[in-house]
Amino acid sequence: MSGAYLPGPAASPTPFPFRARAALTPSPVPPPHRSPEKGPGMKTLRLMTVGGVIAYRALFNWTTPGMFIGTLLVGPLFQLLFFAYLGRQLQVADDRFYIVGNAVLTASLACVFGGTMAVANERRYGTLGHVLLSPRSRTAVFWGRVLPYAGNGLLIAVVTLTAGALLLGLRIPVSALPGLLLVMAAGSLACGFFGLTLGALGLRFRDVWVISNVSVALLLLLTGVNVPASGLPGWMVAVGEWLPITHAAEAARRLAAGDGLAAAAGPLGQELLVGAGYAVAAAALLKIFEFESRRTASLDVL
Amino acid sequence: MGSAYAIEAEELRRTYRARTGWLKPRRTEVEAVRGVTFTVGRGELFGLLGPNGAGKTTTIKMLNTLLIPTSGRARVCGHDVERETREVRRRIGYVFGGDRGLYDRLSALDNLRYFAELYAVPAREQKGRIAELLDLVGLAGRERERVEGYSRGMRQRLHIARGLLHSPDVLFLDEPSIGVDPVAARELRRTVADLASTGTTVLLTTHYMAEADELCDRIAVIADGCIQALGTPAELRRRAEGRRVVEVEAYGVPESAVDALRGLPGVRETAVEARGALQLLTVHSDAHVDVQSDVLRELAGIRLGRVDSREPTLEDAYVAIVSAAA
Numbered sequence: 001m002s003g004a005y006l007p008g009p010a011a012s013p014t015p016f017p018f019r020a021r022a023a024l025t026p027s028p029v030p031p032p033h034r035s036p037e038k039g040p041g042m043k044t045l046r047l048m049t050v051g052g053v054i055a056y057r058a059l060f061n062w063t064t065p066g067m068f069i070g071t072l073l074v075g076p077l078f079q080l081l082f083f084a085y086l087g088r089q090l091q092v093a094d095d096r097f098y099i100v101g102n103a104v105l106t107a108s109l110a111c112v113f114g115g116t117m118a119v120a121n122e123r124r125y126g127t128l129g130h131v132l133l134s135p136r137s138r139t140a141v142f143w144g145r146v147l148p149y150a151g152n153g154l155l156i157a158v159v160t161l162t163a164g165a166l167l168l169g170l171r172i173p174v175s176a177l178p179g180l181l182l183v184m185a186a187g188s189l190a191c192g193f194f195g196l197t198l199g200a201l202g203l204r205f206r207d208v209w210v211i212s213n214v215s216v217a218l219l220l221l222l223t224g225v226n227v228p229a230s231g232l233p234g235w236m237v238a239v240g241e242w243l244p245i246t247h248a249a250e251a252a253r254r255l256a257a258g259d260g261l262a263a264a265a266g267p268l269g270q271e272l273l274v275g276a277g278y279a280v281a282a283a284a285l286l287k288i289f290e291f292e293s294r295r296t297a298s299l300d301v302l
Numbered sequence: 303m304g305s306a307y308a309i310e311a312e313e314l315r316r317t318y319r320a321r322t323g324w325l326k327p328r329r330t331e332v333e334a335v336r337g338v339t340f341t342v343g344r345g346e347l348f349g350l351l352g353p354n355g356a357g358k359t360t361t362i363k364m365l366n367t368l369l370i371p372t373s374g375r376a377r378v379c380g381h382d383v384e385r386e387t388r389e390v391r392r393r394i395g396y397v398f399g400g401d402r403g404l405y406d407r408l409s410a411l412d413n414l415r416y417f418a419e420l421y422a423v424p425a426r427e428q429k430g431r432i433a434e435l436l437d438l439v440g441l442a443g444r445e446r447e448r449v450e451g452y453s454r455g456m457r458q459r460l461h462i463a464r465g466l467l468h469s470p471d472v473l474f475l476d477e478p479s480i481g482v483d484p485v486a487a488r489e490l491r492r493t494v495a496d497l498a499s500t501g502t503t504v505l506l507t508t509h510y511m512a513e514a515d516e517l518c519d520r521i522a523v524i525a526d527g528c529i530q531a532l533g534t535p536a537e538l539r540r541r542a543e544g545r546r547v548v549e550v551e552a553y554g555v556p557e558s559a560v561d562a563l564r565g566l567p568g569v570r571e572t573a574v575e576a577r578g579a580l581q582l583l584t585v586h587s588d589a590h591v592d593v594q595s596d597v598l599r600e601l602a603g604i605r606l607g608r609v610d611s612r613e614p615t616l617e618d619a620y621v622a623i624v625s626a627a628a
């Protein structure tokens with residue numbers, strides 16, 4: 001019924017009419033002097049960094065100052081204090097063991113949940129289909145999303161280590177600081193890719209948050225941050241070897257003890273390997289599950 | 303770019319398998335699309351009409367690579383939608399009606415910035431392109447507000463802007479005018495027509511017959527997963543040719559009178575639609591039989607409003623096609 005479409009001239013202006021249709025015609029005139037086209041490497045880098053930051057703002061739940069400080073800074077700091085005092089009481093290990101280990105571990109909360117949110121929250125907004133319509137590399141899109149979370153984790157680890165050391169009177173040699181920063185960055189990155197792997201599972205399983213919650217608890221137990229590896233059953237230690245943070249915490253302790261970078265290089269390398277492993281696993285899972293979803297319509301992608 | 307067609311669909315089928323229940327899993331199968339074949343020429347504006355659940359969205363999702371066909375083949379700009387996904391995705395835009403599908407926490411501007419990255423709009427063109435599109439869809443000035451606070455129509459406008467970001471060759475519009483106010487809907491139709499006239503191929507689904515009639519070069523009517531009719535709007539209207547439509551506004555028509563109308567010689571279908579206090583009677587008849595006087599005689603004693611005898615519209619043809627399929 002054409003009557004419904006106001007066939008006459010628009011009587012009253014609406015607040016937001018569509019406008020200037022000429023604007024749509026694809027501009028036939030190319031920019032006169034094309035500056036040399038950026039290489040594919042640069043474009044991918046841009047997708048990972050610029051895209052990653054926008055995605056972080058879009059998908060991370062804890063960006064408000066209150067949530068950020070409360071959930072990611074204050075909570076973990078209390079956890080650190082709890083274990084440090086418990087450790088003093090039980091005389092299992094010294095302050096340095098707990099402070100350094102827990103500080104490195106604090107990165108995991110932001111990183112594991114962040115990585116999960118980076119994929120799973122797409123469901124919440126119904127945007128996954130529009131993301132999957134992108135012709136660009138999934139790997140670049142999703143690896144890029146990990147970077148802000150890793151940065152976040154690093155910041156948290158640094159703040160917690162500083163606060164914990166000040167509150168409990170732990171002295172860390174100044175010469176160890178650059179190494180510590182490097183180790184915590186490696187741990188954060190590995191955690192981020194670990195989280196992304198869990199997030200990828202979210203493409204297949206709706207209740208992926210359960211997995212993230214359990215994983216965060218497991219990290220507390222299996223990374224040897226609070227219970228020395230010697231006090232854990234063999235299989236738990238073996239699993240811990242494959243988790244992020246385990247090796248970073250070990251490297252950080254050696255640095256904080258003043259052993260120097262050479263002594264920490266071994267575990268640092270292992271941490272990086274674990275991180276790389278999860279990065280590859282996440283990329284593979286994302287590919288597999290995307291294909292699955294196209295075949296079985298398992299994803300309510302839109 | 304060997305292909306003369308923008309879209310080629312060949313015997314497309316799609317079955318959904320779902321498992322329900324956890325302890326006693328039951329498998330259910332829905333044959334959403336059952337052998338759909340059509341081609342769309344470059345720059346053509348092609349409409350896909352059909353009742354709810356007919357398989358329109360499923361067809362579009364197979365063409366835009368989000369679903370793999372259960373069987374059959376399709377190509378977009380000559381590229382296979384199953385295997386050459388990247389090539390296809392580079393060339394298509396997809397606008398999907400609805401409230402979801404946007405990052406609520408971000409502003410419209412940031413939503414567009416992000417998708418400009420994802421849809422490979424070169425960095426130096428992004429800013430200009432986004433401003434142009436915001437202006438086009440009438441969101442300029444509100445682009446820094448969070449999408450969270452957007453009205454339904456504003457969201458829909460943003461969906462449309464996103465679909466156009468990378469100036470796609472082929473545009474899939476799945477109920478684009480849903481929730482958009484009438485004036486803006488008219489502007490949207492103009493925009494779509496302009497896009498088609500400058501070479502963009504458009505595949506449009508809509509439930510507004512007038513929209514389809516005004517815009518589409520050709521229309522496929524799909525019901526029950528199969529194409530029931532395909533042709534230009536004029537050709538489809540001819541489906542209802544040989545018919546004449548009498549519309550009568552009446553107050554308090556008893557069921558018996560409607561039955562009596564059905565029995566009149568030359569009458570093919572009757573329908574009653576309640577519109578507040580009045581009822582709208584629609585009587586389809588053979589064109590060569592003038593049933594108007596018979597109809598009025600049957601309705602004697604009932605208070606009547608406007609009486610109208612007219613040529614069938616696309617909507618009448620659509621109703622005839624779809625009810626024949628049912």
Ligand SMILES: Nc1ncnc2c1ncn2[C@@H]1O[C@H](COP(=O)(O)OP(=O)(O)OP(=O)(O)O)[C@@H](O)[C@H]1O
Nearest residue numbers: 297318320332334353354355356357358359360361
């Ligand atoms: N993911 C899914 N899983 C199972 N069944 C589905 C799925 N998506 C759609 N269907 C079914 O497939 C059929 C066709 O759905 P489709 O969305 O293609 O219809 P449509 O023509 O777009 O309808 P509408 O006009 O309401 O948008 C429906 O019966 C629907 O229930």
Ligand SMILES: [Mg+2]
Nearest residue numbers: 358359360476
């Ligand atoms: Mg639909």
